[in-house]
Amino acid sequence: MAQLPTDITQLNNTGIEYIKNRQFQKAAQTFEAILKLMPDSYQALVNLGLSYIEINEFEKAATILRQCLHINPQMASLWRNVTLCQKYSSLDNPDFIKIDQLIKNPDLSEEDQTQLYFALGKIYLDTQHYGEAYQSYEQGNHLHAKVTPFRLATLQNQVSRAIKTFNADFFNKYAFEDTSQIQPIIIIGPSRSGKSLLETMLSQMPQIQAAGEVGISHLDLPIALDVQSFTIEQVQTIRNLYITRLKRDLPRESKYIIDTLPGNFIYIGLLATLFPRAKFIYCQRDAKDIALSMFFKYYAYGHGFTCHLQSIQSYMALYTRMMTHWSKVLAKKIYCVSYEDIIRHPNDTMQKIKCYLELNEEFIFDFSQLHTEGVGIWRHFEKYISPKTKIKQKNDEPDLQDLMTSAYQRFEEGDLQSAENICLSLLSKSKAYYLPYHVLGLIYFQQGQNDKAIYYLEQALQIAPHNKQLNLDLLHIKNQIKK
Secondary structure, X not given: OOOOOOOHHHHHHHHHHHHHOOOHHHHHHHHHHHHHHOOOOHHHHHHHHXXXXXXXXXXXXXXXXXXXXXXXXXXXHHHHHHHOOOOOOOOOOHHHHHHXXXXXXXXXXXXXXXXXXXXXXXXXXXXXXXXXXXXXXXXXXXXXXXXXXXXXXXXXXXXXXXXXXXXXXXXXXXXXXXXXXXXXXXEEOOOXXXXXXXXXXXXXXXXXXXXXXXXXXXXXXXXXXOHHHOOHHHHHHHHHHHHHHHHOOOOOOXXXXXEOOHXXXXXXXXXXXXXXXXXXXXXXXXXXXXXXXXXXXXXXXXXXHHHOHHHHHHHHHHHHHHHHXXXXXXXXXXXXXXXXXXXXXXXXXXXHHHHHOOOOOOOOOOOOOOOOOOOOHHHHOHHHOOHHHOXXXXXXXXXXXXXXXXXXXXXXXXXXXXXXXXXXXXXXXXXXXXXXXXXXXXXXXXXOOHHHHHHHHHXXXXXXXXXXXXXXXXXXXXXXXXX
């Protein structure tokens, strides 16, 4: 690690910057340095404890966070983080008793209530009080949803653009040679699908290092991402920026570097274009287990869809649609692995992945950290989930969101009749959903039925008057009609 500054303010700013950039090992070292200079710094203690959690130093984290609680025993977020550091065996634990007392305070802010409900949920889950666990997580998510919005339309547009841009013709037309010595391994999968577990297993090998959640979308690129006008010089520039970022916090060179950012699933086409020799591993897990694992995790930001099981299903439907597309156009590049297979048949599964990565050297993996507790967790909670929010499996009857996703897909494929039929069917079931009106307006405009197009778009606007894309589409169609 580079020489740290000795000024407390500068040190603190450095540590905060490391946390923002997910450089938690360096963050921990920085806050340790602050505490040597100022042992009573409460904020440095808090940040050090949180950094320890992120690098799986749970015993150290618990010790530090309990020091903080001794100073500020009412701090709800500290209690939630403390519960992450151990497994509880009884509700007689002093942590549970204290948290249960705190949450009964009528003057608590909604944010503090959220933190404490998630803390209670964790203890109830550990002690197998499943009904109480579900209820606590449900109450916490209900409050958390107020400050973590999720816009499904944004994700729908991203998926649609990716499918339209990166089709089979694109990959036949655009190919850039890559002789880079270092190649990325992109582990794809939604949050809680087993990506981090697989990353940990693979990074035991000397040829592989883990960079964590990086993502090509987070790069500060000097050029616009117009992939259909890429030059080899631009491609090389982006490659170098991405590999430099992947290597930034790593101690040595290696053949492969792993990136596990959940949002990478949108950018597989771009990554495959930039790195034709990259490896893509798609982590799959029981849909019900993924949904509940997301629902039970507190996300500070960026995962607003996890606050409702129905939103999780909508997100997963779009995720599946995106990955189905990549599996069609990049079939030979993507290796699928089951979380359950990693847990139940670890050696066979890891040896197959090793072959996919073209790593032929003998290697003995350490499977001591694997456990089966995460397999089939949904069975403990099925009776507590209301019929309206039942988590669907692949063979269940499609809901409105699934049908809307299908309508979008048919529309983009040019099958306007099927898209129209699906949208009209949706409207026969519910007229409170703006998306069927929106797509019907686009369909009728393409068919030259301008009056119907404007009618359906205006109906959509009555339901979603502030939708930017909807307003732009209506304006565009009216301008085209005038011409």
